[in-house]
Amino acid sequence: MAHFALFGVIRVGISKIFSNHSVRSLHSSVRLLAADKDLLVRLRKKTGFSFSNCKKALEKFNNSFKEAEAWLQEQAQKEGWAKASKLQSRKAKQGLIGVHHDGNSAVMVEVNCETDFVARNATFQELVKQTALAAMVHHKEKRENLSAYCKGFLGPSELSQLKCSISGKSLPDQLALTVGKLGENMTLRRAAWVLAPSDCYIGTYVHGALPDAAVTSHATVLFGKYGALVICQQSAENLRTNLQDIGRKLGQHVVGMVPLSVGSLEDEPSGESETRMLAQSFLLDPGITVGQYVQVNNITVLDFVRFECGEEIDSAEAT
Incomplete structure (x- = not known):
C-alpha cells in the first residue's frame, strides 16, 4: 500500500510539472502568435500578397x-x-496611354490589357507609369546641347530591354508580375520620345483620363485613351506667352482632329477631310484655322505625335 501511495504522489507531482510547463508554453505561444500576426500584417501590406x-x-x-x-x-x-x-495568345486591345513631361523632354507610351476593367486598376496603372519613366531614362543622355528637336519611337523589343527606375526590374519582369496579379494578357506596345532645345516647348494632352482615385496617385504620369505631344517653337517676341496652355490646346486639337502632317501656313483648307494640321479648322475655335491661331500667338508648330489606344500603327511606330 505504501508503494501505491508513493506512486500516487509522484504521479501528482509529474502532472503539476507538465501542467506548469503547458501553461508556460501556452503563454509563450500566445506571445509568438501576436508577433507573427504583426509580421503577417506588415508583409501583407507591403507585398500585396494573400x-x-x-x-x-x-x-x-x-x-x-x-x-x-x-x-x-x-x-x-x-x-x-x-x-x-x-x-499571351489572348487579344489585348484595351489599356492606357501614359504621358510623362519633364522640362524639354516628354514621352508617351501605350500598354495594353484585355479589358477596360483592368485598365482602371491601380496595379496596371503602376505598370504604365514604370514604362513611361523607363522610356524617359532611355534617352536622358541625349538632352544636352540640342540645336534642333528630335523624336523617336520604341517598339515592343526595345521596350523589353528597359529597366524600371524604381524597382530595378526589367519591364518584362514587371509586366509578368502584373499579369500574375491581375490575370490578363498584357503587352508593352510602343513609346514615343521627344527632346526639344531651350527655345521650344512640348505641349502635352491626354484625353479620356480615368476618374478613379488611383490616377491621382501618379502625379508625374497622365493616363487616358488618347494622347498627344506637340513641339512648338516660340518667337523672340513671345517670351511671355502661356506656352503650357497653348501646347495643351494644340494637343487637344491633334487628338480630336487627327491630322496626319503639320503642313505650312500657306496651305489652303481643302474641306472636311483635311489632314494638314495648320489648314484644319481649330477644334476650340472653328471660325479660324490652326495656322491662324498659332500666328496670333507667335508660335510655330514643328511636329506632333498622336497615340490612340488600340489603333492600327504603321511600321515606323512599331520599331
Whole structure:
C-alpha cells in the first residue's frame, strides 16, 4: 500500500510539472502568435500578397521578414511568367496611354490589357507609369546641347530591354508580375520620345483620363485613351506667352482632329477631310484655322505625335 501511495504522489507531482510547463508554453505561444500576426500584417501590406501566402513565407523562413518578402517576390515572378506564357495568345486591345513631361523632354507610351476593367486598376496603372519613366531614362543622355528637336519611337523589343527606375526590374519582369496579379494578357506596345532645345516647348494632352482615385496617385504620369505631344517653337517676341496652355490646346486639337502632317501656313483648307494640321479648322475655335491661331500667338508648330489606344500603327511606330 505504501508503494501505491508513493506512486500516487509522484504521479501528482509529474502532472503539476507538465501542467506548469503547458501553461508556460501556452503563454509563450500566445506571445509568438501576436508577433507573427504583426509580421503577417506588415508583409501583407507591403507585398500585396494573400494572407495565406504571407503566412507560408514567414513559416518557411522562421519569421524572417526580409527572407519571406524576397521569397514571395521570387515565387510571384515565376508564377507571373507562367501565367503570362499561358495568356499571351489572348487579344489585348484595351489599356492606357501614359504621358510623362519633364522640362524639354516628354514621352508617351501605350500598354495594353484585355479589358477596360483592368485598365482602371491601380496595379496596371503602376505598370504604365514604370514604362513611361523607363522610356524617359532611355534617352536622358541625349538632352544636352540640342540645336534642333528630335523624336523617336520604341517598339515592343526595345521596350523589353528597359529597366524600371524604381524597382530595378526589367519591364518584362514587371509586366509578368502584373499579369500574375491581375490575370490578363498584357503587352508593352510602343513609346514615343521627344527632346526639344531651350527655345521650344512640348505641349502635352491626354484625353479620356480615368476618374478613379488611383490616377491621382501618379502625379508625374497622365493616363487616358488618347494622347498627344506637340513641339512648338516660340518667337523672340513671345517670351511671355502661356506656352503650357497653348501646347495643351494644340494637343487637344491633334487628338480630336487627327491630322496626319503639320503642313505650312500657306496651305489652303481643302474641306472636311483635311489632314494638314495648320489648314484644319481649330477644334476650340472653328471660325479660324490652326495656322491662324498659332500666328496670333507667335508660335510655330514643328511636329506632333498622336497615340490612340488600340489603333492600327504603321511600321515606323512599331520599331
